[in-house]
Amino acid sequence: MASTEQTATPHPQRACADDSGCRMPGLWTRTLGDLTITYVPDAGVHMIPGRVYPASAEDDWTEHRPHMTDAGHLAMGCGALLVERGGRRLLLDAGHGRISGEDPEHFQHGFEYVQTLPDHLDGLGVDPATLETVAFTHLHDDHTGWARPDAVDDPRSLFPNARWIVGAGELRGLNPADGPRLAGQSERTTAVADGTEIAEGVRAWALPGHTPGHTAWILDTGDGRRIVAFGDAMHSPVQIEHPDWEVVLDHDRAEAEASRRRLVQFLAQDDVFGFGVHFADQQLGTVDAGHWRPWEDETDNR
Secondary structure, eight states, X not given: OOOOOOOOOOOSOOOBSSSSSOSOOOOEEXXXXXXXXXXXXXXXXXXXXXXXXXXXXXXXXXXXXXXXXXXXXXXXXXXXXXXEETTEEEEEOOOSOSOOSSSOOTTEEEEEEOOOHHHHHHHTTOOGGGOOEEEOSOOOHHHHGGGSTTSSSSTTOSOTTOEEEEETTTTTTSOGGGOOSSTTHHHHEEEEOTTOEEETTEEEEEOOSSXXXXXXXXXXXXXXXXXXXXXXXXXXXXXXXXXXXXXXXXXXXXXXXXXXXXXXXXXXXXXXXXXXXXXXXXXXXXXXXXXXXXXXXXXXXX
């Protein structure tokens, strides 16, 4: 396992008014049918609401205080989803990677922790070199982290033997002047069309707009349920109620809004759950009566 140096800019107020979606997510595992999913944390960041959602006004956040820290920020996790079935494993996204946390973007207040994914994989008994597939929702830096050429000393990344899978159009949306986003990008990357099954029960769903080839991954649990890992189609549960709120980094705002509306409708169906990687401590849930309903083991587990 490659060693990492963990540093971050500490946040002065970490407390929440309650536990309703304003805490950083921790490592968790759920088994649904014959599918096991594990959220693997990598970075925790406090976001400035009005900068993440530039169409929102300060007053708009009054009703969403349960999703904000006492300091008035949105807690968002960055990490990966480990998917396991029948002894096979794949990873969805690759975290934020080797960042210091000392230079936040203008829409970030600061990081609470960084660079935890390698240690979490080690604790789970997962050797990154044994992972054969890493599929990405899109190629922004907080999703490609440990798959980038500079992720570790090995230029093949933390996952030296993995193939990369992205949605159709995602590679075409990159600026060649920025260099490769993924280690061995030209040789190791496959772009797949909407509906492509990349592993048993794992299918691509094109949700473009945040990036040209943004792709959700629909996971079939084997017992009639489905889980949608929807990446940055939405960044917070508040967008369930405000699908018109674009995110500051959306590539095509109209297309991103259309994708959000499609996603909300899909999540409102019976036996459909969503995984929102940035959804603070409410990452797994569903849409109920137009609101995000977080997963509750005692009522949702079969």
